[in-house]
Amino acid sequence: MPRGKGTGKPARQLLFSEALRQQKHSPTQNPLPHPHIASDNMAEGSQGASMDYILQEILAVGRKLEGMDSAMVALTAETRSIRLEIAGFQSQISGLDQQVTTVETQVASWTDSGQELMYLRNKMTDLEDRSRRNNIRLSGLPEGIEGTDLITYLRDILPKLTGITFDPPLEFKRVHRLGPKRQEGKGRPRSIIACLLRHGQARQILQIARAQGPLRLDTLEIRLSADFSKETVDRRRAFLSLRLRIRHLDVKCGLFEPARMWITKNGESRTFFDPEDLRTFLDRVQEQAQPMETSTLTFQDIRGVDLHPLKSNLFHDIQDLRHDLASVGDRVSALEDSKMVRREETEMMGQEIIHLQVQQEEMRLQAEELENRSHCKSILLWGVPAGAKGSDIMEYVQALFRSILDWDDNTQLRLDKAHRVNRPGSPTAHTPNVVAFVHLFQVKEEILRAARVKHPINFRSHTISLYQGVSTLTLQRQTEFIQVTDYLRSKEMSYG
Secondary structure (H helix, E strand, C coil): CCECCCCCCEHHHHHHHHHHHHHHCCHHHCCCCCHHHHHHHCCCHHHHHHHHHHHHHHHHHHHHHHHHHHHHHHHHHHHHHHHHHHHHHHHHHHHHHHHHHHHHHHHHHHHHHHHHHHHHHHHHHHHHHHHCCCEEEEECCCCCCCCCCHHHHHHHHHHHHHCCCCCCCCCEEEEEECCCCCCCCCCCCCCEEEEECCHHHHHHHHHHHHHHCCEEECCEEEEEEECCCHHHHHHHHHHHHCHHHHHHCCCEEEEECCCEEEEEECCEEEEECCHHHHHHHHHHHHHHHCCCCCCCCCHHHHHCCCCHHHHHHHHHHHHHHHHHHHCHHHHHHHHHHHHHHHHHHHHHHHHHHHHHHHHHHHHHHHHHHHHHHHCCCEEEEECCCCCCCCHHHHHHHHHHHHHHHCCCCCCCCCEEEEEECCCCCCCCCCCCCEEEEECCHHHHHHHHHHHHHHCCEEECCEEEEEEECCCHHHHHHHHHCHHHHHHHHHCCCCCC
């Protein structure tokens, strides 16, 4: 807009000021004229009225222009305020994005923790199943039929049930009935759990039971089955519930211990460890077996399509999109509200993480305890020379144990197995290089007691050290104390 010279004011302001000045000095503002000069001014009356009208119009336009200036100032201030609000919304959205990234990182860490928990749970189930490998479950024996000695009763009836003459005779670690004692004549008799000393005899009995089905003892029908953990029993039941569906699809199947389903379809075999994976596979096979309905789309069908509903829907979608874009402020407010909710959820999830970590540590300790129990009859040996390989290791370890126990060569010392535990080239300074499994727990205890008395043991020009077999985690912790125990031993100080 042009400016006035020398003043820097807008032209409309100068015009408005000039109009005011002329209105103050206009004849309409002067007193009435003298009678002698009234006739001279009549000619100028009409011209003065026109000028007054023009001045009034200029004043009205000036007032409107001033109102427009004030409106522009208010609009500019409002625009500036909106820009500040938008900048605040953008900063809040950036903060929310950072919080979402943090939550996603925490969720990823929780996923890793969940996978580790699943690994520990599977390991505990596997260890529990391994600890029950020598167990046999008997169902159908009435309460009290065994008299006062359940072990002797089972030793007598199992050869009759299976038709096997056991050599050596059956030996049991423990035998008992499951659950609390029931009142006589009420409910089914409790099952019996029998833990055999020899794994081969337990497998032999279960093979006969699977081949013949229920076994009969006089008028009683006895069922023999393997003993599994609760998790494995649930998985086996889930697999068995799908067996009827598998048969309808003309698929061969088989359930193997502890809980894995083997199926064959069209000459291709697959093994499933999770019932849900098998259910998904059967759904896919069933969908492929069902005939698919096909239809042919012609050019006439395409030409006959009514596009008006599509245009209408597209128009409504565009309107909805505009409405969504116009409601950004409301969405940011909703994000602010959800920000507090997410913060509370994050705190709750943090507490849940602590709870899961405690459970994880408990499960790790339980898994370590179960693994240590599985090593109850094993002995770790340090210092066995590298020349002992294969069957020589078994002979070397038997000769070493006889030397420790002061037994002669004719005394029988039975080992289940003995082998090296290191890979070639691995360090052996603080690592056992041989593990031996003694058949009898009492003999293993005698060997360790004699080894502690004779420590250090010199055998065939080598220094041998013997220790109780433990899990990998326990062995790592024991290795951390080697320097401390060596120092205490050098000072002849007792420790435990």
